[in-house]
Amino acid sequence: MCRNIRTLHNFEPPATDDEVRAAALQYVRKISGSTKPSQANAEAFDRAVDDIAEVSARLLSELVTSAPAKDREVEAAKHKARSAQRFAS
Structure with missing residues (x-):
């Protein structure tokens, strides 16, 4: 999976439409x-982005x-700490 795609499920507050579209x-x-x-x-x-965003939101x-x-x-x-540790060496 692409590193830039973040988990969006089970967060408080829930993922926004902008996060799903991104x-x-x-x-x-x-x-x-x-x-x-x-x-x-x-x-x-653009149509693929729209379709995938819709399915992902659902x-x-x-x-x-x-x-x-x-x-x-x-x-x-946590992510920041892991990144700092990974790139510190």
Whole structure:
């Protein structure tokens, strides 16, 4: 999976539409191999982002878990600490 795509399920507050769309955009960029499509492919690219964002939002709304919701700030601090440790060497 692309490193830029973050887990969006089971957070408090829930993922926003912008976060879901950003993840969809990263996914489409990854599988298409381009960060900015040509004019000939722009419509298909944008349609794919819209479709994946819609399906992802539906998935997130339908998932259930008994685990307590994660705190975004705590998880961000964990990621930052892991990154600092990984790149310190």
